[in-house]
Amino acid sequence: MNAQVTDSTAPSGPEAADTEARIFEAALKVFARKGKDGARLQEIADEAGIHRPLLHYYFRTKQQLYEAVAERLFTEFLMSFDAPAEGGRFADTLRAFIGHYMDSVRQHRHAAMWMVTENMAGSPILGEMLARAFATEGSPQRAMVEAVERAVESGEIQPVNPRQLMLTVVSACVFPFVTLPTVKMMNPLAAEDFDAYLEERKAHLFEVVYHGLASREVSDA
């Protein structure tokens, strides 16, 4: 159940030390992509490059493996919102948030995929986790929502519903990752150089959201 790995000493098995971690990473991917019911332990074992019974050695059951994975994914999801708090103009705060959030989703894309998968599958565990996190820390977007409200008060930006704005930005950042094959099929740049595509996307998103499409006399950024 535990495999308390190496408190600085060498592993026991041949490449044993990271077996548990490799299983965990593989489970992350498969559960996020297929959901709890759709995932097969054999598939996770293949992805990790190990024999299936090892799954049971490190995590007794599918349920327990899933719960461990879900907890980590949910934490990653929450952490993605911890943007660097900027004090200056909202334009800078927004640009920083978009850049940071998009990078975070890229790095923890399975957390984003898992959120979507579980929302659609209607798993109860997600509701519990959200309620718990909500109660202890408030909405994860809290800081950003407050920044929006301040910017409206200061007059830098038009009045806007902060929750709608947050959802719009989050949608625009997450969606490309949960529809990646389609996006790569529709957009050549995404297929060729995904990093460059994401940078283009950050810039586009900031421009459109902050300045909008309508032609304007003076550009101030």
Place this chain on the structure above:
Amino acid sequence: MNAQVTDSTAPSGPEAADTEARIFEAALKVFARKGKDGARLQEIADEAGIHRPLLHYYFRTKQQLYEAVAERLFTEFLMSFDAPAEGGRFADTLRAFIGHYMDSVRQHRHAAMWMVTENMAGSPILGEMLARAFATEGSPQRAMVEAVERAVESGEIQPVNPRQLMLTVVSACVFPFVTLPTVKMMNPLAAEDFDAYLEERKAHLFEVVYHGLASREVSDA
């Protein structure tokens, strides 16, 4: 295999006539939410309120049922992009597209969910369908992309990558449906009156995308 239903005559079984349709609708929901592997035929049968062997009577195998469902969902996905082609200002075109597309996703929300599910699961059938539709009709967003290009040429809007813009709008419309439980938890209005919430969202999206957040001297819409 067929159950050639009533060419205007009464059904044979008690409420037989629509059994096939009810199975199909139920399969739509479950496959879209859980994916092909995650879906259980028993779950579909329960959703349809029928006994499981009836699934095999009307659609021989899970695979065949899935293919029938997938074809319909993909068609609905494509149709969602058929916005009413406006000739006038781009502002009107954009507003109409957002309104129409959001309504369409609402009505065919399982098509949107299926697209996301299959993208994440990496099913090959989606790639084939996309390639086929792509080859015969071009990108589904073609009309809208061209409208954006014309608006840039005419000077009504700033230069913008039309594909990025389309993805931003589509993301913002689809995402609330694929994360519905979370959205309802984060936004009271979405939980109380979802219709009103969607109208608010349409207005918000147009405002932000077309005019942007930055304060402006003259509003022109």
Place this chain on the structure above:
DNA sequence: GTATAGTTTGACTAGACCGTCAAACACTAT
């Protein structure tokens, strides 16, 4: 009524999948 065609149901089979176990293996300490 009886026959006929289509539909529904419960029971059954084969295979997939999860989970267990005992034996084999690798490595360390004595």
Place this chain on the structure above:
DNA sequence: ATAGTGTTTGACGGTCTAGTCAAACTATAC
């Protein structure tokens, strides 16, 4: 070398799931 600890492996059993089948049922046609 030997014992001991933790890890890996192949084989096995129970349960779940897809799919089949024959009998029961319903409604119409004769």
